[in-house]
Amino acid sequence: MRYKLLTAALAATAALQFAGQAAATDLEVTHWWTSGGEAAAVAELAKAFDATGNHWVDGAIAGSGGTARPIMISRITGGDPMGATQFNHGRQAEELVQAGLMRDLTDVATKGKWTDVVRPKSLLDGCTIDGKIYCVPVNIHSWQWLWLSNEAFEKAGVPLPKDWNEFVAAAPALEKAGIIPLAVGGQAWQSSGAFDVLLAAVGGTDTFLKVYKDKDAKFAAGPEVAKVFKAADDARKMAKNTNVQDWNQATNLVITGKAAGQIMGDWAQGEFQVAGKTAGKDYTCLPGLGLNEVIATGGDAFYFPLLKDADKSKAQEVLAETLLDPKTQVAFNLKKGSLPVRGDVDLNAANDCMKKGLAILAKGAVMPWTDQLLSQDTQKQKEDLFAEFFAKPELTVEDAQKRFADLIASAD
Amino acid sequence: MRGRECTALTQPADEMSKSARPNLLFRNLNAKVASIPMILTAMVVFVGGTVWTVLYSFTNSKLLPRLNFVGLDQYYRLWAAPRWLISIENLLIYGAISLVFSLVIGFLLAALLDQKIRFEDTFRTIFLYPFALSFIVTGLVWQWLLNPDFGIQHVVRDLGWTSFSFDPLYNSSIVIYGISIAALWQGTGLIMCLMLAGLRGIDEDIWKAARVDGIPMWKTYLFIVIPMMRPVFITTLVIIASGIVKVYDLVVAQTSGGPGIASEVPAKYVYDYMFFAQNLGQGFAASTMMLLSVVIVIVPWAYLEFGRRK
Amino acid sequence: MSIADITAQASVAAGARQDIAGPYGPKPRRVISRRNVFLYGTLFVMAVYYLLPLYVMIVTSLKGMPEIRLGNIFSPPLEITFEPWVKAWSTACTGLNCDGLSRGFWNSVRITVPSVLLSIAIASVNGYALANWRFKGADTFFIILIVGAFIPYQVMIYPIVIILREIGLYGSLSGLVIVHSIFGMPILTLLFRNYFASMPEELFRAARVDGAGFWGIFLRIMLPMSLPIFVVAIILQVTGIWNDFLFGVVYTRPDTYPMTVQLNNIVNSVQGVKEYNVNMAATILTGLVPLIVYFISGKLFVRGIAAGAVKG
């Protein structure tokens, strides 16, 4: 049968790289890293894992975490688990762990002294449930960045803004030059994320925590947050001409100078890199929108479903170790544009923006992010609200804030 | 007259016949054995799955189903959610458009093709081919055609009409109509086929009689031919209506529910809350509402249509 | 009117025949009549609406990216390139897998063939049992099935995950085949039931007097007469299953993902700019199998639909 020949051929190609290593265990790894920068980064992980004599079977699911997670969860609960899977560490896999479907990695962690090497420490907290460690954090992703196109501002004849407020002020000039001031993709998580960033940057860390950690609905209805909604209102006005869906299409608008800026996480950096752009020269990044320079310790982590196969379980351990290996960390994070989870690695190759991030991290200006603080359910409701808010000018700031406060009141 | 339906009504006549009479359960045994897949599907999947769904809609199950009852909480939340209300409204609009236009366009095309025209095969193939394409593909193509930056709007503006505006997928107030454009493109071909088959089944003499009586063609269609095509319309309605309730891929491929939440539909709400939001209870509550409306509309009709004894 | 009147009129008509102006012989046919202009005009306009997307897909798939960025979507390619097709088929990437749609194609074949066969086998037997061998409760099951046709698939994903897990078929090809058979059952059963019900009842009775049983009648009498409806069923199922995305992605694993999932992956794996030409080529490639099935069997399809849907 032709299909068999084909798979055989594929397997052979794959095997060429690691010729001579027998008894390789195949481990299927699912993730949703499919954009250019992401795919290049995940290739580093696969290369490192394959070098240990095992074989990384790539199970990429395109779309976004929203598309991929249901499939991963179905497979784990359906009794056909993969070898390892990406989740955003935090509360996404909480129940899977509680249901005993995920593997306890405490032994591996103790052996590898994860508590010592992982930095900041709070990262491991996201992986810890009832004192046991269930996941391997691989990077730190922070949402709080404003990416600016130098070219766009040149064209519009306005100086490059230093923070969000200057950026808002520059919007009319940008629009006059036919440039979209702010690119926000149509997918709901992008508008929701942009608001969270504004909450942390315009409102400040305390405001952010009061709303999302303490879930103080009264505060969420108050004047502090109203200020943030005012900023979000500016943002939606600046973004109204964006006709793209995907985040990286929005990033591409900034790369090509069609849009002036984008509020997006540090993963956007990968796209600039793939496009051959240089930080500082072609584009500028403002952590915390230039208002509140902190790094949120969100990020990606790998979880390992409980498997019966002894060989595969062994391979899981190998993968867990590999993921935290300093060399892997450097290679992966350089490509991904994110920050490594251990402080003892050499990142000389990092670019301008990454270095800014590392500096903030070194200062210890960190805060938890929504993935750790809110349930997916609340996140989804939040997404619905802000997707509507950004797309529907008729939804007033006051109504939106009221609905937001209600949402916080029932959040978990 | 279909006779075997009286099997179940038979009763043992007396001792003599009783001895010769096989057990009721084993009568038509082969038919029953052959129907096991259908019975299992109906009972385990459709009925079982539905009961299970309804049961868990009264719980606060999150990522995994748990029997932690919270009464009607999920339903209160559901009917308070703006997104759900928009979804329902969109489904009604989309349903009305699909139903009316599918039937009208499908019937018109079939009537045109039935005029003994030349190239009938060619035209029929042209109208039918989109049905071979998935909603994902359909959605992608139309999303592209309707994109104001390089689709139809862009092309028309390049031709000189710079004020021309046609961006149904990017305009909250008309997005659901924009989605219907693609739905009709994909689905009317099949409806046309069904209608054409129905028209071909009409006795030629009807046309002769109408012509002799001097009845105009449109009146003949409206008052004579269409009433005669009742069975076709029923099959067609089942196909269209089941497609409407299930609409999902098309929306995802074209707008992902956007702009904002302007083009959300109930099936997407169910999916999103069950899997993205990891709130099974909420997803099941929405499912239950969908199932309930389907049952309320369909069961009495299906019973009349398929269950009556002739 | 008396016979005499009619005769009189006839003779008048006969007289008129000699007039030069009077109608005589075959009625003249004008090719460009108002009716024809309307008829073909409408058909032509509709055909443009239906063909436009296909045209755009093909034209775009043959252009290079620079041309797409500059030109308008309706203009024919200045320079025809097949590179997007090659890329879509064999080198487009999802994550680390850069083998395009080719892998998904064979998976789709492996999913579609058994699913189509099994679902049609089950549904045809159902339809036959319902039309000819009604037993107590059969109607109830059928009504449940019809209602089942209206249940959105999303609602049933979770219960089916559980059912498949319990019978140990989750993630396997057989599991997916069963899922397709289940969801194909309502409409197919309806079609087969209508078809068999429209066959002469006496034929079935004659076969029973001849001593043929449930399977004998089905296999030897009914099946040989059912080609049209089988064609319809095959077309519907091939399209439905080949185009399925949801079940393919939820109930299988990456190494058996069907072509539509690969298509979604390619289209949604945006690497910087969307490569519209590759997306369009991939789209056409994915739709090719059902399209070919349609083009080959178009005529039989209408005939079969007539047999399965018209009588009820």
Place this chain on the structure above:
Amino acid sequence: MAMTAANDTSVSIQDLSLNFGAVTVLETLNLDVADGEFIVLLGPSGCGKSTLLNCIAGLLDVSEGRIFIKGKNVTWEEPKDRGIGMVFQSYALYPQMTVEKNLSFGLRVAGTPREEIAKRIARAAEILQIEPLLQRKPAALSGGQRQRVAIGRALVRDVDVFLFDEPLSNLDAKLRAELRVEIKLLHRKLQNTMIYVTHDQIEAMTLADRIAVMKGGVIQQLDAPQTIYNRPVNRFVAGFLGSPAMNFVDGRLEDADGGWRFAAEDIKIPLGTYDFAKPPAPGAVTFGIRPEHVSLNSGTGWPFSIAANVEVVEPMGSDTLVWLKLAQQNFSVRVTSERTPKNDEAVTLGFDPMRASLFDTATGTRI
């Protein structure tokens, strides 16, 4: 024919009932068919005659009662095990099989040896003169040929009882007459029991040993054709048989000085020669007489005189039908004489009351 004892009945139906839900199709029906007898079930559509035949064949399951064929209780047997052959109105030939395969299908299903099948087909083909058609498909046959094949299919089964379900209804008049004769000859040759359903009274009259006239799921009368024709047990049977139908005149039965007479308006008919089925009593009755039993202007030999005006004259070829009004009711007379009356001509009617039938107007039963 006298009622036969149970041991030489071919088909015996006892207390048979059939309900579809709340609808009763057959009601406590009894019927004994003698060995070799030709029974015709006659009635209007919806009377239950085909249903009864299907119950005998085992194609319908009965609600109550029993069916014996050749002394064996077959109430719950499969059709194939009942020893019956059946011929259908639509022929029900399997379209995808040749004539030969059609004939042999039942035998092949039963696993009959090949030589035996060949022998039986040869015999049936010879009897029915369809040898040249054996390799054709049904679509290539004419209606008459198809029906022959359908009969052949019953023939090869070598059974005791033949069931015919309106076998000639789909044929044109000429073919119908031809095949009718052939079926009669076939019956004489085979001497099988035949149960034949039809709504055509000519078929019933010509073929049957006995006719069972049915209405509303009940056998109204079971008798030899002549008896049914001449002494119908009720008004329904009287009206159903005969073409044109029997004339009916509503009126009263009167006791006139020791003799009974029928009176309607100014018409008075003494019933001296009438053979009462039960003791007469005064009351509302319907008088019936067949058109061919009435003569026109036949002199004064009758103890009564009825005058009427001709309304319409219908020449039928061999004879002529004359329509007039009697006591404001349509009345027809069949005239065979050379001289036929003209429209509006005044005529007198005469007949022998012995030929008439009297029915209770309320119940319809024969008096």
